[in-house]
Amino acid sequence: MIRFDHVTKRYSSNVGLEDVSIDIEKGEFVFLVGPSGAGKSTFIKLIMKEIEADEGSIQVMGQEVVNLSSRKLPQHRRNIGMIFQDFRLLPNKTVFENVAFAMEIVHKSNRQIRKQVPRALSLMGISSKANMFPDELSAGEQQRVAIARAIINKPAVIIADEPTGNLDPATAWEIMTLLEEINRRGTTIVMVTHAKDIVDRMKKRVVTINQGRIVRDDVGAYALRSEKPAATEIKAAASQGGEADE
Numbered sequence: 001m002i003r004f005d006h007v008t009k010r011y012s013s014n015v016g017l018e019d020v021s022i023d024i025e026k027g028e029f030v031f032l033v034g035p036s037g038a039g040k041s042t043f044i045k046l047i048m049k050e051i052e053a054d055e056g057s058i059q060v061m062g063q064e065v066v067n068l069s070s071r072k073l074p075q076h077r078r079n080i081g082m083i084f085q086d087f088r089l090l091p092n093k094t095v096f097e098n099v100a101f102a103m104e105i106v107h108k109s110n111r112q113i114r115k116q117v118p119r120a121l122s123l124m125g126i127s128s129k130a131n132m133f134p135d136e137l138s139a140g141e142q143q144r145v146a147i148a149r150a151i152i153n154k155p156a157v158i159i160a161d162e163p164t165g166n167l168d169p170a171t172a173w174e175i176m177t178l179l180e181e182i183n184r185r186g187t188t189i190v191m192v193t194h195a196k197d198i199v200d201r202m203k204k205r206v207v208t209i210n211q212g213r214i215v216r217d218d219v220g221a222y223a224l225r226s227e228k229p230a231a232t233e234i235k236a237a238a239s240q241g242g243e244a245d246e
């Protein structure tokens, strides 16, 4: 699904990534961790082709990103759903309109929009908020809208850049439950985080970057330890919070 082969990215005076090789398979849930300045954002920007690698090959869904023409770039980016720490919702659009907008820009019909947006809002447990504006929502609700928007066009991969960074612990776990459910339905998820407790309890693959290099990749240990779905534990942890509609 995502393959880096000896990728190096240098900035004028800094190393972004140095000789990074990694394979992320379809359906995986991968945490990307490491100290500030380690190269996590560089990794994501290279996947999105927001920046160019100096050396190496980057493949996303079999497509060589390095060779991607500017004509094919929008399609490439649409295959990747992005979720951010600061939600990045459009303040002048309602919840429904924020999610619908992601469908409009890929020319989906009004009929499809009327059918699919309510489904995504329901999956995220925010059907009752459809006509509200982002600033009328809690932080957790705003992140649910952002996730609905990220999944609405059925991307193969979701990249979540510190999606729980602005949330209290209980709300963070609710968001993790939703991401795990999306992953269970087949979407590959790469999540950048500094939240050690979340990484420890989710028992997924953990890739650690430091000074531009992958210094740890705990795929085996975490796979073996996950004897039961982590979501069960997470739901228990988040039980004070709201449940999804379905």
Ligand SMILES: Nc1ncnc2c1ncn2[C@@H]1O[C@H](COP(=O)(O)OP(=O)(O)OP(=O)(O)O)[C@@H](O)[C@H]1O
Pocket: 011, 012, 013, 014, 015, 016, 034, 035, 036, 037, 038, 039, 040, 041, 042, 043
């Ligand atoms: N545009 C840029 N110009 C110069 N150096 C840069 C640029 N962007 C990143 N860097 C450097 O590349 C290295 C990796 O940065 P990157 O932003 O990928 O780290 P990060 O792991 O995402 O950090 P954080 O957790 O703080 O977001 C750092 O040394 C950073 O200073």
